[in-house]
Each structure stands twice: as C-alpha cells, then as structure tokens.
Amino acid sequence: MTQSFMTRTVTITAIIIATSLSAFAANAPVGWAINAIGTLTIIRADGVEEQLQGRKTMPLYEGDVLKTDASSQAYIQLKQGVNVALNEETSFKILSRWQKDKPTTWILRLSQGEVWAKTAGDGPKAFEVETPVATAAVKETEFNLKVQPDGQSILTVIEGVVQFGTAFGTCPIRTNTISYGVRGKKCTKPADSDAKAAKAWTSTLIPPSAPVQ
Secondary structure, eight states: OOHHHHHHHHHHHHHHHHHHHHHHHHHSOSEEEEEEEEEEEEEOTTSOEEEEEEEEEEEEOTTOEEEEOTTOEEEEEETTTEEEEEOTTOEEEEEEEOOTTSOOEEEEEEEEEEEEEEEOSSSOOOEEEEOSSOEEEESSEEEEEEEOTTSOEEEEEEEEEEEEEETTEEEEEETTEEEEEOTTSOOOOOEEOOHHHHTGGGTTTSOTTSOOO
C-alpha cells in the first residue's frame, strides 16, 4: 500500500467522521418544551407542525418556530440554563450564533408577543432576544420583553443587567427598571418599574416538577 493511498484513506475517513458528527450535532435537541396552557405549536424547519398540550416534554431544535394563540401560554428550557416562557399570541424562532473559543449564543427571534426569560446554573450565559426594532443581550439575568403590534419593544429587567440595543445604540438596563425600543431611535433611558408585576403572568405556567435550571 503506497503512502499516498494511505494518506487519501485517512483523509476520507476523517471527512466521513466529521460529517457524521456534524449531522449528529445538527439533529441534537437544543432544548425542550416543558409545559403548555392551551396549545404550543412547534413548526419544524421542514415545515412539519407538532403541538404540545399540558405538562409533557418535547424536544426543540434550531430553526424551530414556536407559537401560542390568544388562549395559550408555554414554558421551555434551552440548553446551558436558559429558561423561557411564552405569553399569549407569541411567536419566535430558535437560532444560534457560534464563535471560535466562545460558548454558543442562543437567539430567539421574537416577531410578536411577550416572553419572560431567566438564565440559571453555573456561570454566565450567552443569550439574546431579537425583536423587529431591538435586541436584548444577557449573560446572567431575568427579564420580560414585549413586542407591540407596531414593533415597539418594552423591556423590564427583573434582576441583573440587560444590554438593550437598537440600530442607534445600546443601553444597559438594570434591575427593577423599564426601557422602550422604538424604530428609528435609541432605547429610552431606564425608568423605575414594578418587576414583579411584569412577570405575574408566568405564575401558573412553570410547573413545580420542572424547576428553572
């Protein structure tokens, strides 16, 4: 067996292994839907629709679109300790961003509705929620973000600091404050807010059997 043939064989084998690992990673869940009051609709990347009702566990994958209707709410958990609740009439897509030597950044592209999110576990997380006019980027925090029909985004920080940015700049929004992201402007200066009231809608949604991770 010649050296060149052995080299080609090793190279082909390496490519096959790398391809298999990439395919496995692409098909691995990035989180789980844990609970739905009413119905949570999950639209997979291939267009297949699945629904979750009640307290069950359903895998979530990158590229999934999650939706609730006017009488539904849902609770999900993403890997690395990111917990998210969806209020009524909410829709977002699960995405991610990878950078060399850095943890994966989970991204929720929120087109409408309202979400509560909390990062938990050991160490800071890399997590963002994008709306039509603003982006909330966090590491260790709890917040509520609502998108109005005109795209205006209302951020209430319950605990920690959220970097709230539009195309015109980014503002650090801190515990017990609220800020507004409006198209064509920088986010508003943080104002005092009742953080507990902002997350009151989640009180019956997160089941005791599925604590925040």
